Structures are given as C-alpha cells and as structure tokens.
Amino acid sequence: xxxxxxxxxxxxxxxxxxxxxxxxxxxxxxxxxxxxxxxxxxxxxxxxxxxxxxxxxxxxxxxxxxxxxxxxxxxxxxxxxxxxxxxxxxxxxxxxxxxxxxxxxxxxxxxxxxxxxxxxxxxxxxxxxxxxxxxxxxxxxxxxxxxxxxxxxxxxxxxxxxxxxxxxxxxxxxxxxxxxxx
Numbered sequence: 001x002x003x004x005x006x007x008x009x010x011x012x013x014x015x016x017x018x019x020x021x022x023x024x025x026x027x028x029x030x031x032x033x034x035x036x037x038x039x040x041x042x043x044x045x046x047x048x049x050x051x052x053x054x055x056x057x058x059x060x061x062x063x064x065x066x067x068x069x070x071x072x073x074x075x076x077x078x079x080x081x082x083x084x085x086x087x088x089x090x091x092x093x094x095x096x097x098x099x100x101x102x103x104x105x106x107x108x109x110x111x112x113x114x115x116x117x118x119x120x121x122x123x124x125x126x127x128x129x130x131x132x133x134x135x136x137x138x139x140x141x142x143x144x145x146x147x148x149x150x151x152x153x154x155x156x157x158x159x160x161x162x163x164x165x166x167x168x169x170x171x172x173x174x175x176x177x178x179x180x181x182x
Contacts, residue, residue, distance in 0.1 A: 007073075008069050008070065008073045010066075010069055011066045011067075011069035011070045011073065012066070013066075014062050014063070014065050014066035014069065015062070015063055015066035015067075017062050018058075018059040018060065018061070018062030018063035018064075018066065019059065019063070020059075021055060021058050021059040021062060022055055022056055022059035022060075024055065025051055025052060025054060025055020025056070025058070025059070026052060026055060028051055028055070029047070029048045029049075029050075029051030029052045029055065030048065032047050032048070032051055033045070033047045033048035033051070105117075105131060108133060109159060113159050113164065116159075116163055116164045117131075117140075117142075117157055117159075117164040120157075120164050120165075120166060121142075121144060121166070124146075124166075125146060125147050126144045126145065126146045126147075127144065127145050127146075128142050128143070128144055129142075129143040129144065129145060129152050130142070130143045131143075131157075132179075134175060134178060134179075135178070136174070136175060136178070138158055138159045138160065139156055139157070139158050139159075139172070139175060140156070140157040140159070141154055141155070141156060141157070141169070141175060141179060142154070142155050142156075142157050142166070153169075154169045154176075154179065155167065155168060155169060156168070156169050156171070156172045156175055
C-alpha cells in the first residue's frame with residue numbers, strides 16, 4: 001500500500017520564514033539592547049522586550065498563515081471531485097457512493113483509519129475485496145472473504161476516531177437497503 005503526502009511549498013516557505021523572523025528578532029533584540037545600554041540602562045530592557053515581542057508577533061503571523069495554507073491543502077485533498085458529487089433534494093452536496101482504491105480511501109479517511117481497517121481484517125484472517133463509501137456518516141461497506149468462506153459477503157465498517165469496527169450488514173437494514181438499490 002502506497003501513501004502519497006503532498007506538501008504545499010508556499011505553506012512550508014511561510015513556516016520557515018516565520019521561524020527565521022523569530023530568530024532574527026531574538027538576536028536583533030540582544031544587539032539593540034546591548035547598544036541601548038551604553039546610553040541608558042533602564043531603556044535596554046524595554047528595547048529587548050519590545051524587539052522580542054514584535055518579532056514573535058510577526059513570526060507567529062507567518063507561521064499561522066502557513067498553518068492555514070496547510071489546512072486548506074488538506075481540505076482540498078479530502079473534497080470529492082466534480083464527478084463524485086451529486087446534489088440532494090435540499091441542495092447540499094453529498095458524496096456519491098463508490099468503490100475506492102487504497103489511495104482514495106486514505107484521502108477520504110486518513111492514513112490511521114485506513115490502516116486500522118486493514119489491520120482489523122488481517123487479525124480476523126479476512127481479505128477485503130472492495131470497499132464502498134456510503135452516504136451514511138462514518139460507515140463504509142466492505143466486500144470480504146474469510147479463509148474458509150466459499151463466497152464473499154458484505155460487512156459494515158463503522159469508523160470512530162482512528163478505530164474501525166466491523167459488523168454484519170444484517171444489523172444495518174438501512175445500509176442493506178441502500179446497497180440493494182445500488
């Protein structure tokens with residue numbers, strides 16, 4: 001299983017600029033306070049603190065903007081493409097149900113949840129043949145086969161936090177009905 005993690009070069013650059021600014025103003029504050037102490041000892045502490053506070057604020061603004069860009073990049077990669085969208089009756093965008101591969105699953109759920117799903121089925125000695133994303137919140141359908149099973153069957157995977165719990169599709173009549181219409 002291969003996972004792709006894309007970083008936004010602008011976000012990374014802004015982060016390092018913010019770190020550089022904080023470091024630069026820290027050193028500049030020491031130098032300016034040292035020069036101010038030649039003229040007046042009481043103003044050197046004021047110059048030092050003022051320079052550090054200004055540098056910290058400006059640096060944190062850059063780091064904050066980099067974090068916003070990073071979060072927007074993550075949202076961009078989680079959003080379904082135009083082909084995967086449909087409009088419901090109330091005009092809200094929902095994701096169409098579809099079979100996904102490993103990379104799409106990581107984009108939808110995140111690496112930790114995807115790993116927990118595969119780990120769950122490895123422990124149970126079952127093979128996942130396909131995973132279908134449903135329109136139901138935090139619920140997926142997996143077509144699985146056990147080591148001794150002749151035919152594959154469907155199970156519902158409920159994700160909560162980074163954990164995954166599987167159960168028989170018989171316990172979820174609304175999902176069974178949805179899957180039969182598909």
